[in-house]
Amino acid sequence: MKTFLVTDFDHPAQLTDIPTPTPAQGQALVDIRACGLNFADLLMTKGKYQETPTPPFSLGMEPAGIVTALGPDTDGPAPGTRVVAFSGQGGLAEQGVFDAARCLPLPDNMSFEDAAAFQVAYGTSHMALDYKARLQPGETLVVLGAAGGVGLTAVEVGKVMGARVIACARGADKLEVCRRAGADHLIDTDTQDIRNEIKALGGADVVYDAIGGDQFNAAFRACNPDARILLIGFASGDLPDVRPNHMLVKNITLIGFYWGGYLAFRPEPLIDSLRQLLAWYGEGKIRPHVSHTLPLERADEALDLLRQRKSTGKVVVIMSPST
Incomplete structure (x- = not known):
């Protein structure tokens, strides 16, 4: 079978034939x-x-497909x-x-492309907003990097949970994607002052x-008393400049969140979250935004879309046509 293999860290991953x-x-x-x-x-x-x-190892954290066999004495989704x-x-x-316990059945109306675009981004946003931040209906949610893979799902999930959503992204095209995902207000981080716009x-x-980086600092200064800030990632390359005395005065809570970490020490809320998200998909409440699909033979180009920040939502690599 073909796989996109990392053989060492000094050379690019390559499409390689290995035994099934x-x-x-x-x-x-x-x-x-x-x-x-x-x-x-x-x-x-x-x-x-x-x-x-x-x-050596193969890249790819979010596969979707069809179970063809189970290991000995294994309970799991049937072939x-x-x-x-x-x-x-x-x-x-x-x-x-893959671990059979981590293989979850898809809703009948879910394509493989949507399934492959689903877990990490939606799982991160749902667990962060629900399990960690306890987002309540009517609260104001600000999403930084709102047109990205996880940011766009935060806009969607926030709306399903009843929040008023302010989406921050670069340029009119990306903000239009956020608007279509349900954002109530849009802030162009290229031309507008994040802090002033949020406070207004x-x-x-x-x-x-x-x-x-700077966007964290601006949003931090626009927080209401008792606000919660979720640290999801640092796409800017700059770590936030946290002011603990300001956190104290305004009773602000800073929350670090890494979705995959729960698999090691508390997988139950993660699995429960995915089941809820799959149910929402089945009910038509959420839909992944896939900006690019490329075949396995062009996996290097697909990765470059992320590297060059040319995608909105998710990039999906296709091994076989949908059924």
Whole structure:
């Protein structure tokens, strides 16, 4: 089978032929149809992600496909079941073996492309906003980097949870994507003052920050008393300049959040969150925004879209046509 393989951190990943894997106890063999890409995949190619495997390994954290076999004495989705799996790696391949407990059945109306664009982005936003920040109906949610892979899902999830959503992104095209996702107010970070615009709209109760740097500082200064700030990532490359004395005076809570970490120490809320999100998809409440789909043979180009920040929403690599 073909897979997009990292052999060492000094050379680019390459499309390679390797033997088809055999599922061990507790594993499911999946015929992969599509796989979503994440910024973490880029970090893994250089060995800079906090959970980078030891080479050689295949990239791809979000595969979706069809279970073809289960390992010995394994309970899991039966062969023939359409599933999505959170694997951490191995999704950019024609087939893969994954923990059967992490293979969740898809709603009947969910395509493989949507499934592959679903887990990390929606899971991150839902757990962050619901489980960690306890976002309430009627509160004001500010999303920094709102047109990105996770930011756009935060806009959608925030609206489903009943919040008023302020989306911050660069340029009219990206802001239009945010508007279509349900944002109530739009701030162009290229031309507008984030702090002043948020304060003019009544201030922030919850800030969802995937950017860091100057945008964090501006949103922090626009927070209402008792606000919660979610640290999701630092796409700007700059760590936030946190002022603890200001946190104290305004009773602001700073929350670090890493979705994948829950798999190691408390997987139950993560799985419950994914089940809720899949149910929302089945009810038509949320829909992934996929800006690009490319075949496995062009996986390097797909990764470059993330590297060059040319995508909105998700980039998905296709192994086989949808069914």
